[in-house]
Amino acid sequence: MSLSNVFGIAGSGMSAQTIRLNTTASNLANAESVSSSLEETYRARKTVFSVRSPEPEQIRDNADGLQPGQGVQVLGVVESDAELRQEYSPDHPMADENGYVYYPNVNVVEEMADMISASRSFQINAEMMNTAKQMLQQTLRLGQ
Structure with a gap:
């Protein structure tokens, strides 16, 4: 796994957390909406995440069976059954x-709580991208 893969991984995390934040905002906006029937009533929604499948060239046999550099993907948004x-x-x-x-x-x-968690996760991924950028810049300075 190269250092440049970090940008794709962090980017996928930021995209997933953006969808999670939008879903949470929608839930909060509709928290007190009123309806006259069960069928028309807003239902809370949650995002479903999954490990992003690795590209064929990324698949390697590791002793622990884990594949690095996969990232995250959003499988969808589901309505709550509560x-x-x-x-x-x-x-x-x-x-x-x-x-x-x-x-x-x-x-x-x-x-x-979901909003705080998603916001913090987004921030961590942004910091990870910044750290990777700084490391790449340091690597380029070594050649000077």
Whole structure:
């Protein structure tokens, strides 16, 4: 694995964390949205990550079986199966015929923790790219 692979790995991490941050922002924006039916109610979404498959030229036999330099990929965004909040509020303008309104299954505390984690992961990947850049610059200075 060369030092230049670090940029691809860190870049894939930054892209994945950007999608995670966007998903979290969407969840937070819709946390208190109200609906008059279960089918129309917003459901919390989560990103699903996976190890990026290595390129054929990167595959090597290692004693521990691990392949370096793979990075991360986003497999998709899935909706939560958690139960939606149902509240009896017959005076609410969005209440259904039984007097219920429905709220999303978004846990604001969990979403804030996800936001902090994604933000920190993005920052770490950016610092890793900066460190790799500095190391490459130091390598080039050695030849002078």
